[in-house]
Amino acid sequence: MDLIVIKNLIKTYATGDTSFNALDGVSLNIKHGEFVAIMGASGSGKSTFMNMLGCLDKPTSGSYFLDGIDVSKMSMDELSAIRNRKLGFVFQGFNLISRTSALENVEMPMIYKGIEPEERIKRAKAALKIVGLEKRESHMPNQMSGGQQQRVAIARAIVNDAPIILADEPTGNLDTKTSIEVMEFFVKLNAVANKTIILVTHEPDIAEYCKRIVRFKDGQIISDEKNSYQKGLDSLDKVNSEGIL
Amino acid sequence: MIDFESTFKISLRSLYINKMRSILTSLGIIIGVSAVIIMLSIGEGAKERINKEISSMGSNLLMVLSGSTTSSGVRMGSGTQPTLTIKDSEAMLKRCPSVLEVAPTVGQVQQLVYSNQNWSTTVNGITPGYMPIRMWEIEDGRSISQDDLKNTTKVAVLGSTVTTNLFGDMDPINKTIRIGGMPFKVIGILKSKGQNGMGQDQDDTVLIPITTAQKKLFGTDFPGMVKHISVQAKDEESLESAQAEITELLRERHNLGKNKDDDFTIRNFTQMLETAKQASNTMALLLGSIASVSLLVGGIGIMNIMLVSVTERTKEIGIRMAIGATAMDIRIQFLVEALLLSLIGGLIGVFIGIAGSKIVDLFSDMTVIISPVPVLISFGFSGLVGMLFGYYPAYKASLLNPIEALRYE
Numbered sequence: 001m002d003l004i005v006i007k008n009l010i011k012t013y014a015t016g017d018t019s020f021n022a023l024d025g026v027s028l029n030i031k032h033g034e035f036v037a038i039m040g041a042s043g044s045g046k047s048t049f050m051n052m053l054g055c056l057d058k059p060t061s062g063s064y065f066l067d068g069i070d071v072s073k074m075s076m077d078e079l080s081a082i083r084n085r086k087l088g089f090v091f092q093g094f095n096l097i098s099r100t101s102a103l104e105n106v107e108m109p110m111i112y113k114g115i116e117p118e119e120r121i122k123r124a125k126a127a128l129k130i131v132g133l134e135k136r137e138s139h140m141p142n143q144m145s146g147g148q149q150q151r152v153a154i155a156r157a158i159v160n161d162a163p164i165i166l167a168d169e170p171t172g173n174l175d176t177k178t179s180i181e182v183m184e185f186f187v188k189l190n191a192v193a194n195k196t197i198i199l200v201t202h203e204p205d206i207a208e209y210c211k212r213i214v215r216f217k218d219g220q221i222i223s224d225e226k227n228s229y230q231k232g233l234d235s236l237d238k239v240n241s242e243g244i245l
Numbered sequence: 246m247i248d249f250e251s252t253f254k255i256s257l258r259s260l261y262i263n264k265m266r267s268i269l270t271s272l273g274i275i276i277g278v279s280a281v282i283i284m285l286s287i288g289e290g291a292k293e294r295i296n297k298e299i300s301s302m303g304s305n306l307l308m309v310l311s312g313s314t315t316s317s318g319v320r321m322g323s324g325t326q327p328t329l330t331i332k333d334s335e336a337m338l339k340r341c342p343s344v345l346e347v348a349p350t351v352g353q354v355q356q357l358v359y360s361n362q363n364w365s366t367t368v369n370g371i372t373p374g375y376m377p378i379r380m381w382e383i384e385d386g387r388s389i390s391q392d393d394l395k396n397t398t399k400v401a402v403l404g405s406t407v408t409t410n411l412f413g414d415m416d417p418i419n420k421t422i423r424i425g426g427m428p429f430k431v432i433g434i435l436k437s438k439g440q441n442g443m444g445q446d447q448d449d450t451v452l453i454p455i456t457t458a459q460k461k462l463f464g465t466d467f468p469g470m471v472k473h474i475s476v477q478a479k480d481e482e483s484l485e486s487a488q489a490e491i492t493e494l495l496r497e498r499h500n501l502g503k504n505k506d507d508d509f510t511i512r513n514f515t516q517m518l519e520t521a522k523q524a525s526n527t528m529a530l531l532l533g534s535i536a537s538v539s540l541l542v543g544g545i546g547i548m549n550i551m552l553v554s555v556t557e558r559t560k561e562i563g564i565r566m567a568i569g570a571t572a573m574d575i576r577i578q579f580l581v582e583a584l585l586l587s588l589i590g591g592l593i594g595v596f597i598g599i600a601g602s603k604i605v606d607l608f609s610d611m612t613v614i615i616s617p618v619p620v621l622i623s624f625g626f627s628g629l630v631g632m633l634f635g636y637y638p639a640y641k642a643s644l645l646n647p648i649e650a651l652r653y654e
Contacts, residue, residue, distance in 0.1 A: 015421070056567060056647050077571045095651065097305025099262045105325050111251045112569040 001068055003051070003163065003196055004030040009072075009092035011048055011219075022048040023059070024219035030198065031224035032163070035190045035232070038200045040216030042193070047168070049216065050200050054087055055079040067163065077186050084112050088157025092169035094139040094149040102128060102152045103137035109160045127155040129225035131185070154185060165189065167199040171206055183209045184235040191236055209235070252574075256582040263554075269552045271590030273543025274630065278623045280536035281598040285619035286602040288529020290612035295522045299515065301438050301447070305345075305378045305484055308512040309337075309491060314346025330469045330507040331455070333498060334372075340494055343487035344616055348375035351458050359411040359450065360421040366464055368424055368451045370458025378477045379450075386418045393454040397461060401431040404448040425462060429453065430596045442464040484513060490516060492652030527638055533619075537626065543590065544630035551583050551638035563650025576643035581634020584628065591627030595620055 011023040030036060042117050051057040052064065055071055056079075064072040071082055079148040088109075089095075096105045106124040116121070128134050131151035141149055150170060157165050167186065171179035174205055189195045199210060207213050208231045215223040260267045264507070270519070288487035306413040311329040334349040351370040371638045375381070376388055393400055401422065408417055438447045455464070459469065488511050494510055562575055570578075586589060599615055 028335065051648050054567070058649075077573070080569050080571040080574075083567060089567050091651070095560070095567075097561050097564055107433075108565070109568045111255075112571075112574060117250070120639070160569075190298065206468075 001065070002029045003032045003034075003067055004028070005063075005065040006052075007051075007063045007243070009052060009064065010230060011052065011057070011059045019194075020218050026062075026219070026221055028176065028214065028221065028224070030196065032147065032196055033188070033190070034158045035209075035211040036199065036228075037210035037213045037227070038198065038216065039202060039204075041202070044216040045219035046200055046216040047185050048219075049204055050166065050198075053198060054089060055067075055082050073088055077244070080112075084109060085110045086162055086164060088154075088162040088165045089146055089168045090150065090153050090157050090165060090167040092172040094153050094173070095116065095147070096149055096152055096156075101140060102133060102144070102155075105152055106155045106159050109156060113160055122209050123159055127159040128152070130158070131155045143160055146174050150174065150178075151185070153221060154182075154189075158189065158193070162195075164196045167197065169199070169200055169202070169233075181198070181207065183231075184238070187232045187235050191232075209216060252578055252581050253585075255578055256585055259554075260582060260585060266346065266550060267586060270546050271586050271593065273546040274540065274590030274627050275594040275597060277536065277540030277543040277630075278627050279598035280539055281533055281626070282595065282598025282615070282620055283557040283601045284532035284536045285529060285607065285623075286598075286613045287605065287611055288525065288532060289614040289616055289619070290606075291337055291525040291529065292522060293527060293614050294612045295518055299518045299522075300440065302514060302518070303378050303475070303477065303513060303594075305478040305481055306378065306514045307478060307487060307491070308475040308514060309476060309495070310510045310512065311472060311508070312472070319551055329471050329474055329495075331471060332469065333342045333475050333495060334474045336473070336494060337474070337491055341487060341490035343478050343483035343490055344476055344631075346374045346477040348372055348378045348475040349455060349473075350375060350471070350475065351455060351463060351472045353458075353463055355408065355425045355462070355616075357411060359417075361419065363412075364407060364410040366404075366451060368401075368450050368453060368458070368462070371452050371460070372454035373454050375452070375475065378475050378578045380437040380438070384436040385416075386431070386432055387496075389452060389454050392397050394456045397456045397463065398454060399427065399429045399457055400432045401403065401429040401433060402452040403431055404435050404450040404452075405450040406446055408434055413440075424453070427462060449599060481515065488513060496609075498504065504553065507592045521539050530635040537623075539586065540623070540626060540630055543589070544634040546625045547583050547586050547631060548634035548638060551579060551635055552641070555579065555638050555642040556581070559645065561652050561654040562645050563647050563653065566645070566647035567651060572643040575645075577644045578640045579639035580632070580635050585640065586622075587631025587635070588628045591624045595624055596628065598623070650652060 001106065006026060006028045008023055009023050009026040010116060012019050012021050018155065026049060038046050038049065052059055054212070059072050062072065063070060064116070066082065066086060067076055067166055069082070072141055074082065082174055097108070106127050107120045110120040110123060125134065125137065128137050131154055133148060133155065134150055136144060144152070174182060183203050186199070190197050201207055208227065210227055211229045211232065213227050303399050309329065329349070331349050334347040337344050338347045343437065346399060349372060352367050354365060355368045356365050371389060372394060373389055373391055383402070386402070389402060390399065401424065411417065411422060412420070417434065420431050421428050422431060423429070425570060441447050455471070476487060476491065478484045491511060492507065496507065499508055503510065565575060598620070602613045
């Protein structure tokens with residue numbers, strides 16, 4: 001079975017007398033190790049779909065199997081545990097907890113998993129090292145640049161060994177140069193650590209780093225195609241020559 | 246579910262981040278707890294002072310006063326007419342089963358002279374029974390004996406105030422003083438009792454044998470008359486029955502017909518003090534409850550700040566939920582924060598309360614007693630307040646929808 005199996009997902013929002021389907025029968029399978037870009041204009045349903053994928057919201061109907069588990073009918077508390085163990089989030093606005101050090105931000109998912117403090121610190125330090133921020137572990141979010149903050153967020157997303165990373169416009173708040181750095185990092189995570197990465201973006205440049213592009217319009221998938229992945233391959237060449245990771 | 250240590254750390258750190266706000270919020274609890282402790286300590290002190298007074302005056306004490314007679318239609322105050330005699334007191338001891346001991350007393354203000362010193366005070370003619378009933382003890386020398394009464398000897402026992410005024414640092418035993426011009430030998434000194442409840446100096450007194458007072462010193466028109474009789478009942482329960490028995494006995498002995506008023510008055514001092522004790526208890530309770538209202542107000546302050554905090558940190562709550570915190574994790578975190586605020590405030594309040602009580606004790610006449618029970622109760626109460634007023638904000642935080650919370654700016 002594929003890592004993500006979604007069948008005929010419908011999400012209805014009722015506004016007064018009228019109701020409208022933000023998701024209107026979406027079916028999608030994603031295999032382990034895929035690198036998918038989800039594209040679409042605003043209002044296309046891609047954010048709603050991302051919330052469903054991230055187990056932050058429950059569908060009105062349809063089924064969603066994540067790693068073989070039917071999560072579409074779980075309670076909010078059960079979904080919390082799924083988010084904690086199976087998913088890592090990277091947001092557009094970084095969403096680090098303010099006035100809390102990088103190390104403590106990275107530690108947080110492990111606190112909710114119930115991992116012992118010493119083990120937590122060890123693993124958080126290792127994750128920060130992977131994103132190249134081992135020297136900034138005691139920095140507060142407001143003492144770091146946008147790119148650094150996003151790398152802390154990535155460290156937080158991978159620290160619990162979640163198989164899936166969900167990135168919602170991860171480069172939306174970053175300049176072009178930093179965007180490329182972050183995207184190259186995702187490519188590495190996908191290629192080297194074999195993480196499944198699902199990324200929402202509206203920038204074609206960013207989508208070029210992905211292996212598969214799924215397009216949304218009016219709550220439905222209008223195209224689902226393989227991508228040349230040329231930018232991804234280029235950045236991997238660079239990685240190999242530099243010997244990082 | 247996350248472990249206690251981590252919850253504790255997360256809460257402590259978010260309180261630390263908003264230091265000023267945390268301190269101000271705790272201040273409500275600090276003031277409340279310290280006020281409760283100070284008030285209850287003062288109340289406890291007042292109670293203790295009355296207890297001490299009861300024991301210094303003598304326990305289970307009734308006072309039978311002569312007088313309150315009607316002469317030519319004018320009603321006189323008690324003590325104006327000497328109607329009680331030593332025989333009355335002897336009869337009380339014999340015929341009233343509830344009476345343990347009696348002490349008939351006559352008293353007059355007299356001028357005392359020793360060498361070139363003089364002093365004016367009440368001279369009381371007493372029987373040996375007076376000493377135990379009124380809780381007097383001898384500091385030095387001896388007390389008045391039955392023989393002194395029989396022989397009407399001219400001996401005197403001095404209170405400590407009188408001793409100081411007449412003799413200074415000298416030893417007065419076996420010295421001769423003049424009371425109203427008559428020489429008396431000093432045979433003993435009373436142990437000091439200090440002031441009574443009305444602020445009178447109880448040590449400003451001279452005791453002489455009642456027979457000497459009646460026959461030699463005061464020269465009364467009514468031989469054998471006494472001013473009042475102190476009566477000690479067997480125990481607290483028999484005070485009422487003793488009063489009834491004495492009334493019946495004296496009415497019979499004084500040949501008072503059914504329509505005639507009593508020519509004596511009985512005062513129940515122990516009961517009066519018991520009433521005062523109850524009043525001070527009520528007062529302490531009242532002060533304590535007023536102080537605990539401020540604790541309650543402090544609790545509302547905590548709720549207020551926690552609600553602000555939840556709104557302010559909506560985004561943080563959203564992040565925590567996205568990362569895997571359950572509703573219960575969030576609820577516990579905010580509840581622990583509120584509890585920490587109130588318990589830290591409570592702890593500081595305990596210290597300030599104890600220190601404040603000590604300051605009141607040092608700089609005022611009030612007796613202040615700090616006992617552990619009010620301290621523990623007010624500290625516990627502060628925790629309870631934190632729990633009660635922290636629950637609603639914590640509950641509200643846990644109900645947040647993660648998607649909306651994440652979107653909150």
